[in-house]
Structure formats: structure tokens, C-alpha cells
Amino acid sequence: MxxxxxxxxxxxxxxxxxxxxxxxxxxxxxxxxxxxxxxxxxxxxxxxxxxxxxxxxxxxxxxxxxxxxxxxxxxxxxxxxxxxxxxxxxxxxxxxxxxxxxxxxxxxxxxxxxxxxxxxxxxxxxxxxxxxxxxxxxxxxxxxxLDEANPPTVVQDFIFPGIRGEGDLQIMASGTPVGTNVQAILAALPPGDAARGETLYTANELGCSSCHLSGAVAPDTVGSFSRAQDRIATVPALQGYTVDQYLVESIVQPNAYLVPNEGNRIFSTNGISIMQQDYSARIDLQDLADLVAFLKTEG
Ligand code: HEC
Ligand code: HEC
CATH class of the missing domain: 1.10.760.10 (Cytochrome c-like domain)
Structure with a gap:
């Protein structure tokens, strides 16, 4: 070849x-x-x-x-x-x-x-x-x-963790946590600043509004004051409470009185509120007074 x-x-x-x-x-x-x-x-x-x-x-x-x-x-x-x-x-x-x-x-x-x-x-x-x-x-x-025409229902969005310390919106400016003794707190509660209270309430550090805004997964912010009045008037266990006392207790001892679940809106399970249990250790008297003052404007 x-x-x-x-x-x-x-x-x-x-x-x-x-x-x-x-x-x-x-x-x-x-x-x-x-x-x-x-x-x-x-x-x-x-x-x-x-x-x-x-x-x-x-x-x-x-x-x-x-x-x-x-x-x-x-x-x-x-x-x-x-x-x-x-x-x-x-x-x-x-x-x-x-x-x-x-x-x-x-x-x-x-x-x-x-x-x-x-x-x-x-x-x-x-x-x-x-x-x-x-x-x-x-x-x-x-x-x-990502279907914009038919977006999914988001009941609860992400919460950004508060970075404690500098720039922390002066939460706990005095450095002394408020604790859980409602009577002692009421005796010492200074006058509150509703505007500062609103800022604290909506800030990521505490996250109150992430649950309570528009009643997302908790009782609606709007109506807080009138609901407190209604509950005191109708719930035997709350007889004789003042509105301040009810609001303070709701924040520092979330399980003391539990707002009943509403159908598939589950606020608590087995006697434990889904609300954070540690605010008493994260805010001071002034923070609490301001939060209460703000909630009292939400009639
Ligand atoms: C006890 C309640 C609980 C259970 C059960 C649970 N998670 Fe979570 N998960 C959380 C919480 C609270 C966060 C928010 C943490 C944060 O913000 O850092 C989270 C955050 C996440 C995130 C990150 C979202 C983000 O961007 O911050 C993913 C992903 C996730 N979970 C998936 C799962 C999967 C999958 C399972 C089951 C294998 C599961 N989780 C079970 C409470 C739970
Ligand atoms: C993780 C969700 C969540 C966060 C965050 C939260 N809460 Fe709540 N809160 C609830 C739920 C659920 C209830 C109802 C169950 C109960 O009685 O604890 C409630 C109840 C209350 C009540 C009583 C409401 C009523 O109708 O009687 C007050 C007042 C309140 N919260 C204030 C606050 C404040 C102030 C903050 C922030 C410092 C806060 N909450 C943060 C879930 C939350």
C-alpha cells in the first residue's frame, strides 16, 4: 500500500x-x-x-x-x-x-x-x-x-437580630433591666414618651411590630388600649387591673394572662405565649414606660 x-x-x-x-x-x-x-x-x-x-x-x-x-x-x-x-x-x-x-x-x-x-x-x-x-x-x-401575579402569603417575615451595644437605639440606656415584678415596676414607672415608645416598638431590636403590626401573628397594635380596657372589664382574672398594669404585665410576663387563640391564629401553645419571653431582661424602666405610653395612644 x-x-x-x-x-x-x-x-x-x-x-x-x-x-x-x-x-x-x-x-x-x-x-x-x-x-x-x-x-x-x-x-x-x-x-x-x-x-x-x-x-x-x-x-x-x-x-x-x-x-x-x-x-x-x-x-x-x-x-x-x-x-x-x-x-x-x-x-x-x-x-x-x-x-x-x-x-x-x-x-x-x-x-x-x-x-x-x-x-x-x-x-x-x-x-x-x-x-x-x-x-x-x-x-x-x-x-x-417569585410569581408576581400571585405572590405567596407571607405571614411572618425575617426579623433582623438587634446588635446590642452601640447604636442600639439606646434601649436599656440605664443598663438596668426592668425585671418581672409588676408591682415594683408600677411603683417606679417614670412618665412615658409615646413617640420614643413608637420608635422602640417598630425597631428591629425588639421586633414588637413585626408580630403585632396589622395583627400579623399577634393581636393588632391598633386597639391595644381599648382591648386592655375590655379585657379588664370582662376577664375575671384581670378584675381590678389598671391599663398600665395589664400592659406592663403583657410585656414582662407574657404568659401571666394569655390572649385566647383565634381559630388558626395560634398565639400560645401549652400555656406559653409565642411572644418573646425575655423583654424583662432587655429593656429598662424608661423603655417600658415609653412602650406603654405608645400603646395607650393606640385606642
Ligand atoms: C422551633 C422552631 C423551628 C423549627 C422546628 C425549624 N426552624 Fe428554621 N428557623 C426558626 C427560626 C426562629 C429562624 C430564624 C432564625 C434567625 O433569624 O436567625 C429559622 C430560620 C431558618 C432558615 C434561615 C432563614 C433566614 O434567612 O434567616 C432556614 C433556611 C430554616 N429555618 C429552615 C428550617 C428547616 C428546613 C427546618 C426543618 C428541618 C426548620 N427550619 C425547623 C425556627 C425553626
Ligand atoms: C413573636 C411575636 C411577638 C413579638 C415580637 C411581640 N409580641 Fe406581644 N404578643 C404576641 C402574642 C402572640 C400575644 C398574644 C398572646 C399573649 O397573651 O401573650 C401578644 C400580646 C401582647 C400584648 C397584649 C395584647 C392584648 O390584646 O391584650 C401586648 C400589650 C404586647 N403583646 C406588647 C408587645 C410589645 C410591647 C412587644 C415588644 C417589646 C411585643 N409585644 C412583641 C406576640 C408578640
Missing amino acids: RMETKILIGITGFFAILLLVGWVALNETGRMSEFTSQYEARSTERGATIFESNCASCHGLQGQGSGRAPALNNPRLFDGARLTEVGWTGTLFDYVANAVAAGRPNSGAYWPQAMPTWGEEFGGPLRPDQVQDVTRFVLNWETAA
């Missing part, structure tokens, strides 16, 4: 093999992506079961949030606003998986209970693959959350 023929056969053979390999490879990506999407669909399904039994009690069955935890089926989680707010530069998947695995051990300071730790590696009950499953389930809300 002539040298040129051999080279020609060699080159042709080479390209034939290249084509074959390319064809197999192309097909393989197709099979792989089909495999991946099936895998992800099953993972999301498993995640739904995990969510229902472990997360829905706080985050709501539809991820709408409750007084115990923020909404996850929440436009702000998916449009980047939340990630910017907390300064996260990684992917959303990693953000959610990380929050689930590590929990938020300190969030009990501004929520009724802290977000628990779920990942095995942090001492929680879920294996890494289960953390991924439930993360996929949460991310599966993206389309619904």
Missing part, C-alpha cells in the same frame, strides 16, 4: 473514532441530566416529608411562617434581598443547607425559640443527604415565591 493511502486510512479512522466517542458522550450527558433530574425530584419528595414532620410546626406547612419562625416560601429569600441583608455571597442552596445543618443557636434572643441545629455533624438528627433533601424542598418554592 502506498504511504499516502495508509495515512489517509489512518486519518479517516481517527475521525470515525472521534465521531463515535463524541456521539456516545453527547448521549451520555442526556442520560446523565435525565438521571440527575429524576434524582432531584425524588430528593425533593423526601425533603417534603422531612419538612412536614420537622419544620412545618414553626415555618408553616406552606412555608408561610408563623410567630415562631420566618416564612421560607418568601420572595425575599429568592430575589437576593435576604442574602444581601445577611451578607451571604455564596449560593442560595449553600445558604439554606447551612442554616438547616448548623441552625441558629442564638436566634432565641429575638424569636420565641432558636432555630434548632439539624445536621448530624452539629449534633442534630439529620444525615447530610437528608439536609440536602429538605434544602431542595425549600428551594422548590422559588417559582411560586
Whole structure:
């Protein structure tokens, strides 16, 4: 055979093999992506079961949030606003998986209970693959959350933790927490400044309005004063209370008198209000006087 023929056969053979390999490879990506999407669909399904039994009690069955935890089926989680707010530069998947695995051990300071730790590696009950499953389930809300024509119901948005100390709106300016002794507080309560009270009430540090505004997950701010009067007049246990006494007690001892649940609006479970239990340790007398003065303007 002539040298040129051999080279020609060699080159042709080479390209034939290249084509074959390319064809197999192309097909393989197709099979792989089909495999991946099936895998992800099953993972999301498993995640739904995990969510229902472990997360829905706080985050709501539809991820709408409750007084115990923020909404996850929440436009702000998916449009980047939340990630910017907390300064996260990684992917959303990693953000959610990380929050689930590590929990938020300190969030009990501004929520009724802290977000628990779920990942095995942090001492929680879920294996890494289960953390991924439930993360996929949460991310599966993206389309619904970003559907502007039909936005999901967000019962409770994220609350930003107060950074105590400088710039803290002078909450606890005197540094002495008010405590829980209602009679002692009433005897010492200074005159209140309703305008400052409103600022405290709406500030992230205390988060009062995040639950109470428009009655989101708690009795509406509007009507606080008249409701206090009504309750004193009608609830035997509150007989003889003054409005100040009722409001002070509501803040420093949330479980002393529990506003009854209203249908599926759950204000308390097993005698424990969903309202933060630690305001008595986070505000001073002046803060409390100002909050009470503000609430008394909400007739
Ligand atoms: C006891 C109530 C409770 C349970 C149960 C709970 N969470 Fe949470 N979760 C919270 C609270 C409170 C926060 C807000 C923490 C914060 O602001 O730092 C939170 C925050 C989160 C966040 C981060 C949201 C953000 O941007 O701050 C994710 C994601 C999350 N939870 C997912 C889950 C999943 C998934 C489960 C179930 C495996 C679950 N949670 C179970 C209370 C709960
Ligand atoms: C996590 C949600 C939440 C936050 C934050 C919260 N509350 Fe509440 N609050 C509730 C719920 C739920 C009730 C009703 C159940 C009960 O009696 O405690 C309530 C009850 C009250 C009442 C009695 C209302 C009535 O109709 O009789 C007052 C007053 C009140 N809160 C003031 C405050 C103030 C002031 C702050 C901030 C310092 C605050 N709350 C923060 C959830 C919250």
C-alpha cells in the first residue's frame, strides 16, 4: 500500500473514532441530566416529608411562617434581598443547607425559640443527604415565591437580630433591666414618651411590630388600649387591673394572662405565649414606660 493511502486510512479512522466517542458522550450527558433530574425530584419528595414532620410546626406547612419562625416560601429569600441583608455571597442552596445543618443557636434572643441545629455533624438528627433533601424542598418554592401575579402569603417575615451595644437605639440606656415584678415596676414607672415608645416598638431590636403590626401573628397594635380596657372589664382574672398594669404585665410576663387563640391564629401553645419571653431582661424602666405610653395612644 502506498504511504499516502495508509495515512489517509489512518486519518479517516481517527475521525470515525472521534465521531463515535463524541456521539456516545453527547448521549451520555442526556442520560446523565435525565438521571440527575429524576434524582432531584425524588430528593425533593423526601425533603417534603422531612419538612412536614420537622419544620412545618414553626415555618408553616406552606412555608408561610408563623410567630415562631420566618416564612421560607418568601420572595425575599429568592430575589437576593435576604442574602444581601445577611451578607451571604455564596449560593442560595449553600445558604439554606447551612442554616438547616448548623441552625441558629442564638436566634432565641429575638424569636420565641432558636432555630434548632439539624445536621448530624452539629449534633442534630439529620444525615447530610437528608439536609440536602429538605434544602431542595425549600428551594422548590422559588417559582411560586417569585410569581408576581400571585405572590405567596407571607405571614411572618425575617426579623433582623438587634446588635446590642452601640447604636442600639439606646434601649436599656440605664443598663438596668426592668425585671418581672409588676408591682415594683408600677411603683417606679417614670412618665412615658409615646413617640420614643413608637420608635422602640417598630425597631428591629425588639421586633414588637413585626408580630403585632396589622395583627400579623399577634393581636393588632391598633386597639391595644381599648382591648386592655375590655379585657379588664370582662376577664375575671384581670378584675381590678389598671391599663398600665395589664400592659406592663403583657410585656414582662407574657404568659401571666394569655390572649385566647383565634381559630388558626395560634398565639400560645401549652400555656406559653409565642411572644418573646425575655423583654424583662432587655429593656429598662424608661423603655417600658415609653412602650406603654405608645400603646395607650393606640385606642
Ligand atoms: C422551633 C422552631 C423551628 C423549627 C422546628 C425549624 N426552624 Fe428554621 N428557623 C426558626 C427560626 C426562629 C429562624 C430564624 C432564625 C434567625 O433569624 O436567625 C429559622 C430560620 C431558618 C432558615 C434561615 C432563614 C433566614 O434567612 O434567616 C432556614 C433556611 C430554616 N429555618 C429552615 C428550617 C428547616 C428546613 C427546618 C426543618 C428541618 C426548620 N427550619 C425547623 C425556627 C425553626
Ligand atoms: C413573636 C411575636 C411577638 C413579638 C415580637 C411581640 N409580641 Fe406581644 N404578643 C404576641 C402574642 C402572640 C400575644 C398574644 C398572646 C399573649 O397573651 O401573650 C401578644 C400580646 C401582647 C400584648 C397584649 C395584647 C392584648 O390584646 O391584650 C401586648 C400589650 C404586647 N403583646 C406588647 C408587645 C410589645 C410591647 C412587644 C415588644 C417589646 C411585643 N409585644 C412583641 C406576640 C408578640
